[in-house]
Amino acid sequence: MARRDASDLATRLGRQAEAVCKRYLGAGRRQGNYWQVGDVRNTPGKSMFVRLKDTAKGPAGKWTDAATGEHGDLLDVIRESLGLIDFADVAEEARMFLSMPPDPEPQPQPKQHARTPAPSGSAEAARRLVAMCQPIGGTLVEAYLRGRGITALHGCGNLGFHPRCYYRPDEHGPTETWPAVTDLSDRITGAHRTWLAPDGSDKAPIDIQRKAMGDLLGHAVRFGLSGDVLAAGEGIESVLSAREFMPGMPAAAALSAAHLAAIQFHDALRRLYVVRDNDRAGDGARNTLTERANAVGIEAIALSPMLGDFNEDLRTYGRDALMAHIRVQLAPQDVARFMLLAA
Incomplete structure (x- = not known):
């Protein structure tokens, strides 16, 4: 999709900013001219603010997370709240929300990732998680490992860093996000997450610091x-x-x-x-x-x-x-x- 088309979608979503927030950030609530929620992934909390009306500070739909410094528009909200990867899926979801006609020039290739959520803990869920990770060089993972005396990090391509990996203490607990190191088998049959403290000095101060998913x-x-x-x-x-x-x-x-x-x-x-x-x-x-x-x-x-x-x-x-x-x-x-x- 051309950049101007993405910009047009974001503008159209901004005109319905409150409705977008109610749909995709339902864990939050309106506070004056802003929608307040924990983060762009719809975590309960108060650190993220979505502008609901055009102001001198910027257009409706723009958001900022005061806790992390992240910012973006309502297309980002749709992507992150639904866990989508391909932008084509994000645009399709936005068009469905806006009841717009489909893209007149759809790509002929099949989508690599379906929009439907992968079963929790499955190998497919592991592959999607890995796809969203980045190499560990220069990240909190490298800082953590060096703090443990480990400096030989060559050949560590099977380790990755996810800056805000979901964590839920139990099935009834609230969803939290922490930095995590993810690792995987040769064919990405599974992933193993180790949650880290935000500064990389240690593991995260949570009850269960490591969890596996998929087939290991x-x-x-x-x-x-x-x-x-x-x-x-x-x-x-x-x-x-x-x-x-x-x-x-x-x-x-x-x-x-x-x-x-x-x-x-x-x-x-x-x-x-x-x-x-x-x-x-x-x-x-x-x-x-x-x-x-x-x-x-x-x-x-x-x-x-x-x-x-x-x-x-x-x-x-x-x-x-x-x-x-x-x-x-x-x-x-x-x-x-x-x-x-x-x-």
Whole structure:
């Protein structure tokens, strides 16, 4: 759609600004010449203001979120409140609201994303979430990981950042939005969200800081291209901490002990390092994975942390101590092949 057509739609919506707000921002209410709501995604609250009438400050339909600095028009409201991705879907919804005729020159290609909501927690919902994420470089995710001592972020294309990822404590709780790091399996069968504090200094101060969606069993968050050697563990931070000193070794985070035990093996794999957590669940995952690997001719070697996991080791003992601890657990040929040289 041409820019002038989008501008025309926004102007027409602005003439019915209050009706648009009632339809798509129903969690809010009118306050004078403004519609007040939590945010553009229709979260209850009072930080976002939508101008309902033309004023000297600007046209009707323009909005600003005082909490985040976000701003936009009523097309943005339709997009975000319905979770749409393609602008063609946004324009179609706007035309339906305005009872306008359809675009006389529709695109012949089928839409990549239907406007109907994907089932909650499904693989399709995960794919839509991932499509709205951005690379982690320069974001709160990078700041968070560096704060955990993790600096080797090459090959992290399967991590993404969503600046305002939905969070609902339970089915009856209000929807909240927090920054989140999302990660996914090779074929985007699922996604795993870790909510972060707004400044990236820690995880978000909420009860459940991580949630999975889609089909993750057997899959993993993979770092680097698969080869004949793989380091596989539970948590992303633990796996990336071990990978700090083995930058060339492909790695995978299965996200839980149960998922680690069930991780799929690539045909080329010949040696598997099990980056275990130091607890009963970690012992069980190590034993099951070792048995499965040996049964198909894959050598399995456990990498054990000094404390609870390798990120705890990294933050407690420092880089040199953890590097020395990992070195003696690797096969000699992999020390020469993958390990960083001592400083």
